[in-house]
Amino acid sequence: MRTHWREVALLATLAGVLGCAPTTDPPSLADHRLDDPPPALSHRPGAAGIGDPDFPTDGNGGYDVSHYGLVVDYVPATKQLKGVTTIKAAATQGLSRFNLDLAGLKVSGVRVDGAAAEFSRNGDELTVTPAEPIDVRSRFTVKVTYAGVPQAEKDSANLGTYGFVPTPDGAFVASEPDGSKTWFPNNDHPADKATYDFKITVPAGVTALANGELVGKPTTAGGKTTYHWRERHPMASYLATATMGKFDLREGRTPGGIPETAAVDPRFKSALDKLYTVSGEVTDYWSKVFGPYPFSSTGGIVDDFAAGYALENQTKPLYGGFAPDASIIAHELAHQWFGDSLTIKRWKDLWLNEGFATYAEWLWSEHKGKRTAKAIFDELHAQPATSPIWAYPPGRALPHDLFNMSVYTRGAMTLQALRDAIGDTTFFKLLQDWTAAHRYGHVTTDEFIALAERLSGKDLSKLFDAWLFQPTRPA
Numbered sequence: 001m002r003t004h005w006r007e008v009a010l011l012a013t014l015a016g017v018l019g020c021a022p023t024t025d026p027p028s029l030a031d032h033r034l035d036d037p038p039p040a041l042s043h044r045p046g047a048a049g050i051g052d053p054d055f056p057t058d059g060n061g062g063y064d065v066s067h068y069g070l071v072v073d074y075v076p077a078t079k080q081l082k083g084v085t086t087i088k089a090a091a092t093q094g095l096s097r098f099n100l101d102l103a104g105l106k107v108s109g110v111r112v113d114g115a116a117a118e119f120s121r122n123g124d125e126l127t128v129t130p131a132e133p134i135d136v137r138s139r140f141t142v143k144v145t146y147a148g149v150p151q152a153e154k155d156s157a158n159l160g161t162y163g164f165v166p167t168p169d170g171a172f173v174a175s176e177p178d179g180s181k182t183w184f185p186n187n188d189h190p191a192d193k194a195t196y197d198f199k200i201t202v203p204a205g206v207t208a209l210a211n212g213e214l215v216g217k218p219t220t221a222g223g224k225t226t227y228h229w230r231e232r233h234p235m236a237s238y239l240a241t242a243t244m245g246k247f248d249l250r251e252g253r254t255p256g257g258i259p260e261t262a263a264v265d266p267r268f269k270s271a272l273d274k275l276y277t278v279s280g281e282v283t284d285y286w287s288k289v290f291g292p293y294p295f296s297s298t299g300g301i302v303d304d305f306a307a308g309y310a311l312e313n314q315t316k317p318l319y320g321g322f323a324p325d326a327s328i329i330a331h332e333l334a335h336q337w338f339g340d341s342l343t344i345k346r347w348k349d350l351w352l353n354e355g356f357a358t359y360a361e362w363l364w365s366e367h368k369g370k371r372t373a374k375a376i377f378d379e380l381h382a383q384p385a386t387s388p389i390w391a392y393p394p395g396r397a398l399p400h401d402l403f404n405m406s407v408y409t410r411g412a413m414t415l416q417a418l419r420d421a422i423g424d425t426t427f428f429k430l431l432q433d434w435t436a437a438h439r440y441g442h443v444t445t446d447e448f449i450a451l452a453e454r455l456s457g458k459d460l461s462k463l464f465d466a467w468l469f470q471p472t473r474p475a
């Protein structure tokens with residue numbers, strides 16, 4: 001994510017389980033009499049959270065989702081959404097019941113493996129009790145039918161408005177950190193990634209854009225058009241989008257041959273060619289610097305909702321109400337590696353996303369013969385000891401101030417300090433080895449530090465401690 005106003009502020013400055021809850025031993029059956037009914041003791045409720053202590057009710061425990069099949073019908077004029085979500089999952093414990101995350105909207109039915117299931121709502125938790133308990137390690141399918149007027153999340157993570165945001169001609173859908181529950185039931189935490197199919201029906205004339213690539217051509221019948229998009233690589237729920245509205249499109253391939261889709265609200269018509277060209281150039285360049293592009297298409301969307309930020313939605317970063325410059329495009333597309341392909345298990349490690357994407361902005365500047373990353377670092381390091389970025393250690397992002405400037409700027413400075421310590425050759429090999437080792441998977445700060453030490457043969461504990469974990473300006 002990149003906050004547009006933060007970009008302005010920064011320039012001014014410069015100018016001057018996971019998955020599963022810990023398992024407990026099953027209750028003892030020793031005193032169970034043989035003529036008792038078969039014991040269901042190995043089945044117990046799945047946890048209401050996935051285990052992120054900073055976001056205790058985000059995501060859920062007891063299962064791991066492999067695929068979401070979303071069917072969404074949306075009418076911009078009435079803001080009415082009708083949805084059917086089919087979730088394929090595997091139980092990581094015996095489940096007597098389990099939760100999904102869903103905010104607002106009315107659920108009319110839930111089926112588990114085809115059989116009607118009981119369900120209840122409590123806040124943003126949808127609790128499902130299947131007719132038969134689910135055995136550990138077994139695969140199951142959940143189908144949830146729901147409808148209503150989606151309500152965006154507001155201000156709960158110093159982010160403004162996020163989730164499913166209705167616009168006059170459609171919807172702007174950007175869900176970091178936990179806004180996908182505003183439009184479909186899911187395991188809403190990055191620790192559980194899955195593949196997606198999106199079948200989105202809108203009034204004819206409206207374009208629906210989701211992650212991945214189109215499956216076949218859109219079909220129109222009865223004044224409605226249905227778009228089928230498929231993201232066949234694992235994706236965190238916060239990166240899922242179904243952005244709809246009037247759009248001008250440009251489609252093709254990057255010079256390096258990666259399929260590309262750029263889309264702009266007609267208000268930003270003049271930005272379409274630049275968005276397309278720069279996104280293609282950046283995707284190709286990062287593919288050399290960070291390793292092979294992890295997904296099967298690239299691009300970007302500019303919508304007219306003035307979110308004031310951009311989000312790195314997988315394969316299609318979304319820019320909220322402004323024409324992005326090359327620096328922000330470089331940031332969002334760097335996230336395709338750092339955040340989207342390599343995904344954090346816990347939000348406290350957010351610098352692994354934002355520090356890297358911010359450093360990519362500096363690398364882009366350096367690549368273009370403008371200021372070097374080192375020069376940007378030096379100017380930031382010269383900030384007075386009273387600057388707020390020194391008081392906020394970026395290696396532990398705080399839940400009430402997740403997207404603090406330090407996570408971005410001091411996170412990026414950490415990488416420059418590391419580059420200085422281990423040299424360019426090892427540093428850039430580290431970036432490539434990092435993205436290769438964890439492609440489509442999950443990452444932690446400890447894993448990054450361990451790889452940096454292994455590749456460099458150096459003890460880097462003091463460097464990382466000073467830059468990531470101390471509330472003072474590193475020397």
Ligand SMILES: [Zn+2]
Nearest residue numbers: 001002354357
């Ligand atoms: Zn970002």
